[in-house]
Amino acid sequence: MKLLAPLVGLVLAAGCASQGPFVNQHWSERSIGPRMSRAFLSYDADTDGKYIDFQWKKKQDINLTISRHLFNHNPDNPFQEPNAEFYAPRPKHSLLPNPLRYIHLEGWALGAISYAAGAPAILPLPLDSIIASFEEGGPEEFVDGVGQFTRPLGVLTVSFLHDGLGFPEQKDSHWRGD
Numbered sequence: 001m002k003l004l005a006p007l008v009g010l011v012l013a014a015g016c017a018s019q020g021p022f023v024n025q026h027w028s029e030r031s032i033g034p035r036m037s038r039a040f041l042s043y044d045a046d047t048d049g050k051y052i053d054f055q056w057k058k059k060q061d062i063n064l065t066i067s068r069h070l071f072n073h074n075p076d077n078p079f080q081e082p083n084a085e086f087y088a089p090r091p092k093h094s095l096l097p098n099p100l101r102y103i104h105l106e107g108w109a110l111g112a113i114s115y116a117a118g119a120p121a122i123l124p125l126p127l128d129s130i131i132a133s134f135e136e137g138g139p140e141e142f143v144d145g146v147g148q149f150t151r152p153l154g155v156l157t158v159s160f161l162h163d164g165l166g167f168p169e170q171k172d173s174h175w176r177g178d
Contacts, residue, residue, distance in 0.1 A: 041128070051135045055128040056090045059104050066105075093132055094145020102129050 037043045048054040064086070067073045075083040095102045107126035115122045133142050 041131070050137070052093050052132045052138055052141070053090065055132045056093070058128065059101075060086070062105055092141050092145035092148065093129070093138060094142045094149075096146045096149035102126060104129065 034045060037045070042058075043051060043054055045051075064075070067075070067083075073080060073083075075086040091098075091101065093102070103124045103126045106128055107124035108122075110127070111122040111124040114125075132138050
């Protein structure tokens with residue numbers, strides 16, 4: 001009788017494995033990743049599209065909630081001033097030029113929790129932004145955003161070096177980005 005309970009449990013556990021077209025669904029090792037992303041990130045790859053767009057929409061939803069409840073402003077209200085930034089397309093997903101948009105409230109909340117737990121300083125860790133930075137197209141967009149921020153500084157530095165070294169300006173040279 002003592003052997004019957006583990007044997008029944010083993011038979012029931014073996015019956016949970018799926019075959020054929022159902023192999024990626026419930027109770028298989030391949031379903032762990034998608035189920036974890038749905039549970040922990042509220043992200044479903046089948047319905048939500050790319051993660052970069054999903055996390056931006058999630059940040060915009062948080063901004064809308066804060067705007068409505070704390071600042072008493074609703075961009076959808078026709079009797080209030082419209083907010084053009086709310087309906088603007090998604091900017092480049094990069095830490096620069098706007099680190100607050102990349103870190104967002106999630107990062108500051110996690111940093112405050114780690115500080116309260118005894119960390120020596122607040123370290124904002126934006127999990128959604130970091131995950132989106134490593135998804136498809138994320139690294140290129142991140143580097144492009146940083147490059148877009150540093151490009152004017154590079155042009156200014158190169159022009160000073162070029163003038164300081166005494167190179168003559170030529171009409172056909174494109175070193176200034178004309």
